[in-house]
Amino acid sequence: MKLFLDTSTPVCILRLDDKEYRWESGRDLAEGLHKFIYDKLKENNSDWHDLSEITFFSGPGSFTGL
Numbered sequence: 045m046k047l048f049l050d051t052s053t054p055v056c057i058l059r060l061d062d063k064e065y066r067w068e069s070g071r072d073l074a075e076g077l078h079k080f081i082y083d084k085l086k087e088n089n090s091d092w093h094d095l096s097e098i099t100f101f102s103g104p105g106s107f108t109g110l
Contacts (some may be wrong), residue, residue, distance in 0.1 A: 045094045050101035
């Protein structure tokens, strides 16, 4: 399973293969990102071990947002 992550804006974008999820993280990104990814993996009957590729958006965006 491929994971793509974009945290450059207050709306976090997560893609797991062809499915896209959005989360308005606001100021809770650092605290809630791990759980957000975990919950979406579980919704897809998957776990961390099922990830074969991780891609991320590298900017532009704030230093702390990326």
